[in-house]
Amino acid sequence: MKKIALIVFAAFIGGAAAIGGYKMLEHKNSDLTLAEKQHVLFTSNPASISSTGSVDFVQAAAAVSPAVVHIKTTFTSSGSGDSGSPMDMMEEFFGGGRSKRSRIPRAASGSGVILTPDGYIVTNNHVVENAEKIQVILSDRRKVEARVIGRDANTDLALIKVDATDLPVVKMGNSDNVQVGEWVLAVGFPLDLQTTVTAGIVSAKSRQIGILGREQQQPTEEEYEEYQRTGKAPVRAANSAIESYIQTDAAINPGNSGGALVNANGELVGINSAIASQTGTNEGYGFAIPVNLAKKILEDFKKYGSVKRGYVGVTFQELNADVAEDLKIDDISGLYVNDVMPNGGGAAAGIRKGDIIKKVDGKEVFNSPDLQEKIGRMSPGDKVMLSISRDGKLQNVSVTLKGDASIGRPKTILASKTTGTTMGKLGASFAPASAAAKAKYGAKSGVVVTGVEPGKLFDSFDIDKGLLITSINGKPVNNAKDVEAALPTSKNGKTTISGVGPNGNYTFSFN
Incomplete structure (x- = not known):
């Protein structure tokens, strides 16, 4: 009898310890970052196939599809849906084939990717912007309402949250390791269809398509008069928008916005955002936001509700043979510094107008996305090493990034009540x-x-x-x-x- 009692007592103690440990872990996990939560989930689940070593995508599709969700949004009857529809990014860039007045929906749909079992979901900003109600349809057909944690028009990213537990997730990969020619899958809900998986290859990286930040590119009066006089387009300063897309020929259509671009290993490497088309549907060119850029933005959303972005504090233009000829310089690659903002990190580090940025943290740069994506992953106070060419000599400069207020960048002020249009x-x-x-x-x-x-x-x-x-x-x-x-x-x-x-x-x- 004593032996039975001891066994029962030991079982009770063991069970209590297990429950207590689980509760402690559960509380501890609530303070983890999104990446740390993913590490806990996937550290004991190593990749079973090479990212480029298989053309059979059954395993990757089966692993990812349950964690890609359908997002449906509704708008007020006053009609703010014109800037919140996931169709916008498709049609603004590429035209679209529908009648003009039918393009402003009262409801729209897109896709999202579950990152944590407790309901953090990444999607595009243009999917949820101005939405009055956000409804997420899970893989088990449950419908749950979501709230916005943070969103950023400059990267077209948003983080939303649903109140649910034990959800399937997609493992975040490393977009720096993505290679041109590598197989990828696009997973989402195109054209309001159910979960759809398409395959293609990575066609290009660091692609800039000019779809974000158009309002920041308004010409000044002086620039326009110069254009009328000379016929030459003005040199545009870098704006706050960050475009460094992964280009793919995997079929992406309206409704894929916010969905997953994954490698053959089932790892998330990008968030599908836009297509290039004259008809509004797929013609072979899709664009996804690199997940390495998304990681930083999403963590800022989770911590602060907004993006804390660091700036070098310079404006620049990409060099090529024609630009070099106009500037009367020999360099035909790199980023030519047009101006240095007072009180910025670049000014403090001694960067001057006319310097040419050749490398960022040892990596050669050829165009704006090369620099912008790298800086976009960093925060105010972080240091970046720039290699610059001055008078034909290469030198390294350590720049401490500063925030908006430090360098006098204009800040957007939201009126308490909108009385007109925008x-x-x-x-x-x-x-x-x-x-x-x-x-x-x-x-x-x-x-x-x-x-x-x-x-x-x-x-x-x-x-x-x-x-x-x-x-x-x-x-x-x-x-x-x-x-x-x-x-x-x-x-x-x-x-x-x-x-x-x-x-x-x-x-x-x-x-």
Whole structure:
């Protein structure tokens, strides 16, 4: 009897210790970063096949598909869905084949990738931006509501969270190890279909396609006058957008946004974001955000709710034979420093205008994405080693990155109540009208429409490039800043734009 009692007592003690240990681990795990949580999950589950050693993707597809979720978003009846639809990134860049007025949805869908068993999910910013309600459909067909933890338009990334446990996850890989020609899979919910897996290869890396940060590329009055006089496009300073996409020919379509790009080992190497197409559907070119960039952004979301980004504090342009000839220099590769921001890390390190950035932490750079992605993974206070060429001599410079406020970068201020539309909703770019253009139409003020984005308001009203806009909400406009300042002054939420063109005066209003 004593022996039985001892066995029961020992079993009780063992069970209590196991439960206690589990609870302690559970509490400890709640403080882990996303990467640390993944390490706990996958450290004892090593890769079973080479990333490029197999053309049978059954195992990778089976491992990843349960952790790629369908995201459905709804918008208010006032119609903010035009900037929140995952279709936007597809159609803005590539046109799209649907009728203009049908492009603004009241509901939309995209994809997401579960990173942790407790419900952290990565997706694209444009999938959830302005959404009133975010619904996630899990692989077991459960529908759960999600909340936004953080999102960033400059990288088109967002982190959302659902209240669920024991969810399947996708292991984060190393996008630096991805090779051109390597097999990859795209997993998501294209065209509102159920889980779909497509295969292709990596076509290119560090690809910049110009889809992000278009509003930051408005030409100044001086640049536009120079363009009119010489016909040469202005040199653009680097903006806050970070584009260093992995390009793939795996079939990606609208609805794949936010889904997984994985290697043949089933490891997440990118977040699918955009396609290149004249029709709005796949034509063989897809683009994914490298997971190594995403890791830093997502951890910032989890810790702070926003991105803490470090800056070198210089503007630059990519060198090639033509640019080198214009600048009268011999170097045809690297990044030519156009300007150094006061109080920035670059200025403190002694970088000067005319220096050429050749390497970042020992890695050679040829274009903007090479530098921007590397810096995008770092935070204010981090140090980066830049190799610069000055007067034909190479030297290393240690730069301590600084944040927005330190270098006087303009910060976005959100109004407490939006009373009008926004530049993004208009979907157009503007430049100051020349004196000749204003004289031609007898206008005292005006900006010229220099670009129209498919699917946005100007496109839906059939406003073309070249038209002269004279006033917005009754206020004269002479540059892009005037346009931006006039938009919030609408009455009762109605925006009125007036202008003049070859067919006479025109005015249109919208809510």
